Amino acid sequence: MKHVLLARVQDQPGVLNRVASLFRRRAFNIDSLTVGASESRGWSRMTIVVDATRTSARLVAANLGKLVAVEEVTDVTHLPTVARDLALIRVRCAPEERGPVHDLVAGFRARVADVGSDSVIVEAAGTEEDLDSLVKLLRPRGVLEIVRTGRVAMVRGGNNGTES
Amino acid sequence: MTGAEILWECLVREGVDTVFGYPGGASLPAYDALGRFPIHHVLVRHEQGAAHMADGYARASGRVGVAVATSGPGATNLTTGIATAMLDSVPTVFITGQVPSKLLGSDAFQETDVTGITLPITKHNELVTDVARLAPALREAFAIARSGRPGPVLVDICKDVQQARTTFEWPEEPARSGWTAPAPDKDQLARAADLIAASERPLILAGHGIVRAGASRLLTELAEKADVPVALTLLGLGGFPASHSLCLGMMGMHGEAYVNRAIQRADLIVALGMRFDDRVTGKLETFARHARKIHVELDPSEIGKNVPVDVAIQADVRETLSALVPMVPSRRHRAWLEEIAEGREDTRSRDLLHQPDDGRLYAAHVIRELWRATGGDAVVVTDVGQHQMWEAQYYPHERPRSLVTSGGLGTMGFALPAAIGAKMACPDAEVWVVAGDGGFQMTQCELATLRQENLDVKIAVVNNGYLGMVRQWQEFFYEKRYSATPLLSPDFAALAAAYGLPACTVASRSGMVPAIEAVRASAQGGLIEFRVEQEEAVYPMVPSGADISDMIRRPAPAQEATA
Numbered sequence: 001m002k003h004v005l006l007a008r009v010q011d012q013p014g015v016l017n018r019v020a021s022l023f024r025r026r027a028f029n030i031d032s033l034t035v036g037a038s039e040s041r042g043w044s045r046m047t048i049v050v051d052a053t054r055t056s057a058r059l060v061a062a063n064l065g066k067l068v069a070v071e072e073v074t075d076v077t078h079l080p081t082v083a084r085d086l087a088l089i090r091v092r093c094a095p096e097e098r099g100p101v102h103d104l105v106a107g108f109r110a111r112v113a114d115v116g117s118d119s120v121i122v123e124a125a126g127t128e129e130d131l132d133s134l135v136k137l138l139r140p141r142g143v144l145e146i147v148r149t150g151r152v153a154m155v156r157g158g159n160n161g162t163e164s
Numbered sequence: 165m166t167g168a169e170i171l172w173e174c175l176v177r178e179g180v181d182t183v184f185g186y187p188g189g190a191s192l193p194a195y196d197a198l199g200r201f202p203i204h205h206v207l208v209r210h211e212q213g214a215a216h217m218a219d220g221y222a223r224a225s226g227r228v229g230v231a232v233a234t235s236g237p238g239a240t241n242l243t244t245g246i247a248t249a250m251l252d253s254v255p256t257v258f259i260t261g262q263v264p265s266k267l268l269g270s271d272a273f274q275e276t277d278v279t280g281i282t283l284p285i286t287k288h289n290e291l292v293t294d295v296a297r298l299a300p301a302l303r304e305a306f307a308i309a310r311s312g313r314p315g316p317v318l319v320d321i322c323k324d325v326q327q328a329r330t331t332f333e334w335p336e337e338p339a340r341s342g343w344t345a346p347a348p349d350k351d352q353l354a355r356a357a358d359l360i361a362a363s364e365r366p367l368i369l370a371g372h373g374i375v376r377a378g379a380s381r382l383l384t385e386l387a388e389k390a391d392v393p394v395a396l397t398l399l400g401l402g403g404f405p406a407s408h409s410l411c412l413g414m415m416g417m418h419g420e421a422y423v424n425r426a427i428q429r430a431d432l433i434v435a436l437g438m439r440f441d442d443r444v445t446g447k448l449e450t451f452a453r454h455a456r457k458i459h460v461e462l463d464p465s466e467i468g469k470n471v472p473v474d475v476a477i478q479a480d481v482r483e484t485l486s487a488l489v490p491m492v493p494s495r496r497h498r499a500w501l502e503e504i505a506e507g508r509e510d511t512r513s514r515d516l517l518h519q520p521d522d523g524r525l526y527a528a529h530v531i532r533e534l535w536r537a538t539g540g541d542a543v544v545v546t547d548v549g550q551h552q553m554w555e556a557q558y559y560p561h562e563r564p565r566s567l568v569t570s571g572g573l574g575t576m577g578f579a580l581p582a583a584i585g586a587k588m589a590c591p592d593a594e595v596w597v598v599a600g601d602g603g604f605q606m607t608q609c610e611l612a613t614l615r616q617e618n619l620d621v622k623i624a625v626v627n628n629g630y631l632g633m634v635r636q637w638q639e640f641f642y643e644k645r646y647s648a649t650p651l652l653s654p655d656f657a658a659l660a661a662a663y664g665l666p667a668c669t670v671a672s673r674s675g676m677v678p679a680i681e682a683v684r685a686s687a688q689g690g691l692i693e694f695r696v697e698q699e700e701a702v703y704p705m706v707p708s709g710a711d712i713s714d715m716i717r718r719p720a721p722a723q724e725a726t727a
Contacts, residue, residue: 018283025284062465068288068308068340 002031003057003077004153007046008038010069018067026063029054032150047152076155083153087131089122092142108134119144167295167326168197174302176201177334180230182588184208184217188234189274190261193326206617209609211238213581215245220582222254223568224543225589228309234261236274240281244575246316247285251572252399253372255314257305264324265293278320287315287342295328300335307341313463314376345462348479348487355475356458357491360390363432365500368394369415373437373462373481374403375564382485383436389489391497393504395423397438398556399571406560416444417706418553422507424712430455437461437481440470446712460484514718525673527551527626527696531558533676534596534624537684542594543568543586547579547603550632553702555598577606584610587619601627601653611663622683623691625656628698636701640716656693666690
């Protein structure tokens with residue numbers, strides 16, 4: 001089962017290194033880790049997806065919580081969350097196919113972000129499952145390149161998920 | 165003030181009066197300012213020694229130990245000692261010089277990425293590139309080293325930061341002080357009390373946390389009130405008086421057979437400030453499988469790491485015990501204690517010290533004689549290996565911090581420098597090094613430090629001509645192929661004499677007492693080399709990864725010996 005941890009961390013050089021080093025040292029298996037600026041200056045927020053069949057999410061959270069630069073860690077797996085993954089997908093696309101590709105990705109609330117002479121870049125945000133389905137549909141056309149951010153998550157409702 | 169002055173001023177304000185170090189290019193400004201502050205600097209012969217001295221200082225006293233080194237090789241030489249302090253949760257602060265900030269990342273002379281190298285072996289570390297950050301970083305370093313589960317913190321200070329000037333501002337409170345444990349959970353406390361009340365065969369497993377928290381008295385209260393026997397980890401020795409009728413001694417790989425059997429027979433394990441290390445549990449699947457388990461532990465990441473528990477109390481063990489003792493009913497466990505006592509007799513009969521005299525000198529005799537001579541009251545600092553286990557078995561410790569030993573990392577070369585640190589921290593204590601011939605040679609250069617400081621540290625080198633513990637494993641598990649374990653040593657007494665220390669060599673039982681008494685009487689310490697039986701093994705022994713009751717034991721004696 002995938003566990004989603006949200007961590008509030010100090011925005012300082014080396015913090016990502018500390019987190020990555022911890023995971024490597026403890027042999028924790030991590031599906032994805034995203035980090036970016038938060039609502040407050042000097043603080044970042046991380047979303048970490050752990051495969052809890054191989055690694056205890058509680059131990060990952062407990063170890064993270066011991067890092068001096070980590071303020072708070074919350075396991076939001078069992079809370080209602082909005083969770084999104086952003087993907088950029090370069091698909092082979094002759095000029096006459098642009099219309100069909102446009103229509104196809106529109107069904108996923110995705111859009112064509114860039115048009116080249118024989119390819120387009122599709123920009124899509126959604127759950128991992130949504131994005132996996134989209135990629136599957138695009139495969140026959142020739143998927144040339146994919147970049148994905150990994151999951152970012154936020155607890156629904158009024159609670160920001162990192163305050164108890 | 166300059167950064168260099170701020171460094172020492174901060175240390176003074178943290179209560180530091182002794183540091184262990186070695187100067188170099190990147191710490192020249194700091195050393196230049198040192199003489200203006202009331203801090204005694206112990207010049208070591210190798211930075212690993214400085215790290216172990218800071219560690220020994222902290223373990224013997226509970227105060228933060230401090231070591232100082234320069235950049236590059238100075239800092240990398242500290243790492244073995246830093247990792248030793250990390251694995252055993254010893255509050256220490258390491259100060260390293262670093263190349264000027266504008267040269268960082270350029271492979272400048274004696275530059276290494278010290279914060280990178282020490283990241284996994286410190287509780288926290290920081291590279292200081294701005295003098296304004298220096299005082300806050302040091303304030304935080306001491307707070308973090310002490311807080312929660314203590315550990316080493318490293319502050320790497322660029323040379324230009326040491327030279328820069330700023331207005332000194334001492335932060336009243338550190339901005340960051342590391343994590344601390346919550347108060348014990350009331351529901352879990354109640355469940356723990358219920359389990360203890362209902363148990364017929366309870367057993368306390370007590371570890372280093374008892375010593376760290378100063379919870380020995382409360383542990384004794386709990387054990388006596390609920391009539392529960394206490395087994396100790398290596399680092400827990402001294403946390404519960406060895407002479408107490410409820411004290412079983414050490415558990416685990418070289419624990420006595422009746423202790424490990426008690427763990428496997430218990431219906432309740434009360435684990436206090438210990439972390440179920442693999443040297444304690446043996447095979448996890450069969451460890452204490454009939455027992456419910458209560459785990460009182462400061463560090464949340466240790467709970468459920470190796471052994472699943474029924475009641476988890478993440479809190480300070482002292483705070484927990486002071487709440488728990490009044491909740492536990494007074495009761496007796498006569499049948500259970502009698503059962504354990506029967507096993508004790510069997511162990512006693514197999515004990516080397518109860519075998520007929522074969523005229524040979526064994527390490528066990530040496531340790532027992534040291535115990536007798538010192539009245540069990542010395543601070544014993546051991547190295548790592550067979551002699552360390554014999555010390556644990558034959559020198560009963562009555563009080564916390566009277567045994568200083570590297571448990572988690574198992575660092576050979578620890579004893580001599582750690583003993584220097586322990587003696588600096590506790591000048592009135594009788595401090596004994598117990599080391600093997602292998603480990604002693606790793607850091608014997610610190611004999612010069614000992615002399616330079618004119619310290620009264622007493623040294624017993626137990627020489628069996630082998631890297632004994634490795635030899636033992638080769639004997640048991642590699643068909644006696646003694647690969648790279650026979651070891652040539654110098655004449656240790658002559659070596660010590662070269663450093664100006666009183667010294668002698670003992671090769672017989674009758675020689676032990678006069679030699680020990682002579683060194684005890686010496687105000688300059690001294691060294692005794694004991695030439696002991698070469699191929700003696702530490703018994704009993706749980707093979708690595710085996711069930712802890714599945715022990716290799718000393719063969720039972722002939723009938724007349726037991727009579």
